[in-house]
Amino acid sequence: MKGISLLGGPVDLIPADFFENISHNRPDLLVGVDRGAWFLLEKGIVPNLAIGDFDSLKKKELTEIEAKVSDVRYSTPIKDLTDSELMLESCFQNYHLDNLTILGATGGRIDHFLVNLFTVLKPRFRSYAPRITIQDQQNILKFYLPGKHLIKPIADYKYVGVINLEAVTDLRIKDAKYELDNFTSTYPVSFASNEFKEVTEPFELSFSKGLIMIDYSRDINRFINI
Amino acid sequence: MKGISLLGGPVDLIPADFFENISHNRPDLLVGVDRGAWFLLEKGIVPNLAIGDFDSLKKKELTEIEAKVSDVRYSTPIKDLTDSELMLESCFQNYHLDNLTILGATGGRIDHFLVNLFTVLKPRFRSYAPRITIQDQQNILKFYLPGKHLIKPIADYKYVGVINLEAVTDLRIKDAKYELDNFTSTYPVSFASNEFKEVTEPFELSFSKGLIMIDYSRDINRFINI
Numbered sequence: 400m401k402g403i404s405l406l407g408g409p410v411d412l413i414p415a416d417f418f419e420n421i422s423h424n425r426p427d428l429l430v431g432v433d434r435g436a437w438f439l440l441e442k443g444i445v446p447n448l449a450i451g452d453f454d455s456l457k458k459k460e461l462t463e464i465e466a467k468v469s470d471v472r473y474s475t476p477i478k479d480l481t482d483s484e485l486m487l488e489s490c491f492q493n494y495h496l497d498n499l500t501i502l503g504a505t506g507g508r509i510d511h512f513l514v515n516l517f518t519v520l521k522p523r524f525r526s527y528a529p530r531i532t533i534q535d536q537q538n539i540l541k542f543y544l545p546g547k548h549l550i551k552p553i554a555d556y557k558y559v560g561v562i563n564l565e566a567v568t569d570l571r572i573k574d575a576k577y578e579l580d581n582f583t584s585t586y587p588v589s590f591a592s593n594e595f596k597e598v599t600e601p602f603e604l605s606f607s608k609g610l611i612m613i614d615y616s617r618d619i620n621r622f623i624n625i
Numbered sequence: 626m627k628g629i630s631l632l633g634g635p636v637d638l639i640p641a642d643f644f645e646n647i648s649h650n651r652p653d654l655l656v657g658v659d660r661g662a663w664f665l666l667e668k669g670i671v672p673n674l675a676i677g678d679f680d681s682l683k684k685k686e687l688t689e690i691e692a693k694v695s696d697v698r699y700s701t702p703i704k705d706l707t708d709s710e711l712m713l714e715s716c717f718q719n720y721h722l723d724n725l726t727i728l729g730a731t732g733g734r735i736d737h738f739l740v741n742l743f744t745v746l747k748p749r750f751r752s753y754a755p756r757i758t759i760q761d762q763q764n765i766l767k768f769y770l771p772g773k774h775l776i777k778p779i780a781d782y783k784y785v786g787v788i789n790l791e792a793v794t795d796l797r798i799k800d801a802k803y804e805l806d807n808f809t810s811t812y813p814v815s816f817a818s819n820e821f822k823e824v825t826e827p828f829e830l831s832f833s834k835g836l837i838m839i840d841y842s843r844d845i846n847r848f849i850n851i
Contacts, residue, residue, distance in 0.1 A: 476818070477803060506732060508842040509764045510786025513815035520812040538735045560736025565812040566792065577703060586746040586791040586836075587813065589739035592702070610812075616734040 400427045402496040404486055405446075406503035406515070407434030407455055412535040413502050418442045428494050432482050435503045436464050448494070450486050452476060483518050491527050498530050505535040516540075520565055520610055528610060539615040547605040550575075552595040553615050559602075560614035561590040567609030575602035626653045628722040630712055631672075632729035632741070633660030633681055638761040639728050644668045654720050658712050661729050662690050674720070676712050678702060709744050717753050724756050731761040742766075746791055746836055754836060765841040773831040776801075778821040779841045785828075786840035787816045793835030801828035 403426045405413075421429065422444055431439045433451030437460050440446075449468040452475065453461045465471055474485040483504075490496045504515040519528040519542050528542035539553060550559065561572055561579070564587055572579040576594040591614075595602060604611065629652045631639075647655065648670055657665045659677030663686050666672075675694040678701065679687050691697055700711045709730075716722045730741040745754040745768050754768035765779060776785065787798055787805070790813055798805040802820040817840075821828060830837065 481817075505735065507763060508784065508786070508817070508840070508844075509731065509766065510784070510788060510815050510817035510840040510842060513786075513788055513813070513840075514817050517813050517815050520814075537733060540735065558734065558736070560734070560739075562736060562739055587739070587743050588746075589736050589743050591707075591734070591736035591740050614734070614736040614739075616736060618734075 400494065400496045400498075402426055402428035402430060402490050402494065402499045404430035404432060404490065404499060404501045405435035405439060406432045406483075406486075406501060407438070407451075408503040408512070408535075409506040410438060410503075412506045414534065414536050417502060418444065426500075428490065428496060430486060430490065431464075431468070432486050432503075436468065438503070440464060440467065448472070448489060450474060450489060451482050481514060481518070483515055484521075484524065487518065487524050487527055487531075491530070496530070498532070499527075500532045500534055502534055504533050505538065516564065516612070525610070537616055537619055541613045541615075543604065543611045543613065545607050545609065547603065549601040550604050550613055551601040552598050554598070556615040556617050557594060558591075558614075558616045559593050559595060560616065561593060561604065562612045562614060563587055563606075563609050564612050565609055567611070568607045570606040570609070570611070571604070573603040573605075574600070626720065626722045626724075628652055628654035628656060628716050628720065628725045630656035630658060630716065630725060630727045631661035631665060632658045632709075632727060633664070633677075634729040634738070634761075635732040636664060636729075638732040640760065640762050643728060644670065652726075654716065654722060656712060656716065657690075657694070658708050658729075662694065664729070666690060666693065674698070674715060676700060676715060677708050707740060707744075709741055710747075710750065713744065713750050713753055713757075717756070722756070724758070725753075726758045726760055728760055730759050731764065742790065742838070751836070763842055763845055767839045767841075769830065769837045769839065771833050771835065773829065775827040776830050776839055777827040778824050780824070782841040782843050783820060784817075784840075784842045785819050785821060786842065787819060787830065788838045788840060789813055789832075789835050790838050791835055793837070794833045796832040796835070796837070797830070799829040799831075800826070 429446040430448045431446040434455045436449035445467050448470045450472045474482045533540040566585045568583050570582040655672040656674045657672040660681045662675035671693050674696045676698045700708045759766040792811045794809050796808040
């Protein structure tokens with residue numbers, strides 16, 4: 400079971416072909432979170448599940464969501480779970496997804512964006528981390544738990560950043576352009592702009608404690624003013 | 626001594642009036658980092674200092690920077706300091722700035738953005754944190770070291786996020802819309818969407834260990850499709 404979840408982040412950061420693709424090739428579960436649910440309806444796409452406190456919607460927009468979407472869940476962030484948390488819980492606990500790709504999670508308000516990055520650090524959600532991908536126009540983010548992992552190249556994504564989102568022990572990067580050996584830190588560090596040695600050759604990532612995010616990224620236009 | 630530093634992030638996230646303001650009201654030190662140096666020259670503004678490995682510039686652009694800017698410093702990220710690190714070192718160690726506002730640091734490649742956020746966590750740069758502001762069109766980010774702080778409202782910024790960028794001890798938020806008492810965590814958490822009680826009333830932030838980022842933020846257009 401594969402799912403796609405669209406959050407309410409800036410629409411211009413969503414990959415250009417997303418809405419086109421999604422209408423021709425539906426995932427097993429399509430989720431709209433808060434304003435993301437409305438973005439989908441506006442394109443004539445009805446998600447299977449809508450989640451949010453919906454305070455960024457006008458009343459008639461919410462009414463339309465409630466009329467069309469079969470499963471609508473209301474978050475109460477202050478007392479209970481945030482939108483992102485209720486979304487993860489619903490996708491993995493209730494809908495038993497194997498993999499979830501999240502869009503509309505980057506850009507805009509940075510405190511919101513960091514909620515989306517940091518939620519996988521919470522004990523309740525940590526085990527879901529390896530099954531989650533966050534994607535926008537320039538970035539594909541993946542999450543890894545302690546152990547040894549092969550990080551494979553993705554076509555058209557030139558750079559690969561290795562980021563320990565929390566304290567990390569014995570972080571090692573082997574067979575990438577820039578290597579790292581037994582790095583230990585009590586605070587997050589972003590090792591940006593690493594690269595694969597060859598477009599077909601993975602590198603090895605290993606660590607014994609912590610949670611690592613990999614950022615596959617690309618320039619939209621390196622010489623932006625040309 | 627106040628400084629402004631422009632990095633090479635997406636130009637559309639830079640506050641709309643930035644280039645206009647800067648040409649009428651120069652700070653004591655104006656810094657262009659990598660492509661940021663070229664953005665300034667294109668607008669007819671010559672920074673005092675240009676820093677970078679400049680690999681995002683064409684040769685003739687770098688030649689023009691070298692001809693016009695009196696202090697040009699070349700970073701060698703793999704062996705030595707990253708662009709951001711050399712920029713902070715130069716601003717605070719050599720130019721003795723009291724305050725530095727950084728623009729062009731958000732958006733685009735997320736590994737780059739996180740370098741800009743996480744650099745203040747490194748022991749070598751940690752003491753500069755309280756003097757740094759990162760700003761874009763929607764966010765004003767400020768950094769706090771352990772102790773008790775009064776967080777004052779900023780006009781037109783409705784929301785305020787409190788984010789522990791690393792492990793934190795005894796985090797307390799008092800007299801804000803949503804309070805927090807003696808929160809301790811081994812990993813980063815983003816407490817998003819808090820608000821000031823009144824537009825003139827500060828709230829109290831205190832913690833005994835860690836580093837806190839405050840994100841003053843606003844919606845550009847809450848109902849984005851209206």
